[in-house]
Amino acid sequence: MQAYPLDIARQQIAAAGMDATAGDWLQRIATRTFPEPAAAEGLASDAAALRGLVEEGWALLDKLPLRSRRSAAEMQAGEQVVRQLADLQWRFLRSYREPVYRQLTADFSRCVRVDDLCWRAAELWPGLAPTREQVREESRRMQIDKDGREIAQGVLVSQFMTDPRIGTHLLMAMQQPTEEALERLGEFIAKGRLDLGTVHVEARGGCGYLYFAHPRYLNAEDDDTLGPQEVATDLILMHPDLKMGVLRGEPVEHPKYKGRRIFSAGLNLTRLYHGKLSFLFYLVRDLGLVNKLYRGHTQPDFRLDEPDDTHEKPWLAVLEAFAIGGGCQLLLVMDYVIAEQGAYFNLPARKEGIIPGAANLRLPRFVGEAVARDGIMFDRTFSVDEPVAASLINEVHPADSLDAAVQAAVDNAVGSGMVSAGGNRKAIRVQTEPLDRLREYMAVYSREQAFCHLSEQLTYNLEKHWQAKQRRL
Secondary structure, three states, rough: OOOOHHHHHHHHHHHOOHHHHHHHHHHHHHHOOOOOOOOHHHHHHHHHHHHHHHHHHHHHOOOOOOHHHOOOOHHOOOOHHHHHHHHHHHHHHHHHHHHHHHHHHOOOOOOOOOHHHHHHHHHOOOOOOOOHHHHHHOOOOOHHHHHOHHHHHHHHHHHHHHHHHHHHHHHOOOOOOOHHHHHHHHHHHHHHEEEEEEEEEEOOOOOOEEEOOHHHHHOEEEHHHHHHHHHHHHHHHOOOOOOOOEEEEEEEEOOOOOOOOEEEEOEHHHHHHHOOOOHHHHHHHHHHHHHHHHOOOOOOOOOOOOOOOOOOOOOEEOOOOOOOOOHHHHHHOOOEEEEEOOOOOEEHHHHHOOOOHHHHHHHHHHHHHHHHHHHOOOEEEEEOOHHHHHOOEEEEOOOOHHHHHHHHHHHHHHHOOOHHHHHHHHHHHHHHHOHHHHHHHHHHHHHHHHHHHOOOHHHHHHHHHHOOOHOOO
């Protein structure tokens, strides 16, 4: 977040051959202050000032060549403009985050999802966050050519999460069922199964089965899979006759794995490289899908100052072949994991240049901090057959025994009545991950991931480690 001192910023701007208006803009943006604490009455006028400075900053960036065609000096200057803009938005929200959030949520009376918050903020206070059209326009570029309008979304959500009341309200709002799930619950109960495109969901024998079905990409995750995955999770949680859920991958088409079930290849790096993965994917995924798997649904009349009052069910994952990146992150919120012999899991986010969701928060409590650092920062791959994996993997079986093992685990769990499952999950979280700890983590993650997602290094990493230039959408 830290922008360079004004004199260094001026030198970088001048070295890129930008005209005197850029220096004047730098001076005005660096000296612009906002009151602390800020009164809501000043929001409109200060937001207008913010808008003007942000629009000037993007006009300066538009004068530069595409990012991939910039000289070293032009690259530094563009980076400096983006950093100065983010710093300005950060300072504005430090003063006005509460009035902004109150207006977006009708004084905390409405549950608004994080993506809707960002889009609505852009409508009400242009410059505070990018509009849908601005993000859509930038998505037409390759990832390397994006200057990073979406960084403002990370700044906005980070400031919301920094505030205990606002952040807790947003976390609980994201644990509400999606509108699509509410609309399709009756259909799911009546039919017992639904095809949601990239996800198949089935109710059978008191258990809900969520199958990842993105075969061309080895069941990788992207903007096309996220919505259906969360809807399927909601349906299993809301179905009155289901007592638990199972996550499993469908068979894939890739010649190397044809016909095999694969749990998850993690983030769809091909779409990321081509600029077709939104920054909001990260926030919606971890605050919605993953957090619902871990915490369930909040009650409609939740109270911020009371213990968890959630409707939740235990989850079992079937790890076949591999759980890479985001797939591994899902294992960290499961209650039980059954794995195929020879399968593995890892978190190669460092090679990609991003933060692996909430794995930094959760993996250390399974394997210890030293081993977690090895996995997250030094590319360690964990075989399900090695001793250290036993802290995360409950059972390991040959491929031809997996179906029977899963059925036995489900029968054992469902047959016990599951009366105390939700209570035990809540009690465990008090020690392992209270809601406030997740809020503090997301305050850091939202901001830092935004800069990682839009960094120049990310593209270079994908080309080096993923041969991204050879891959097609």
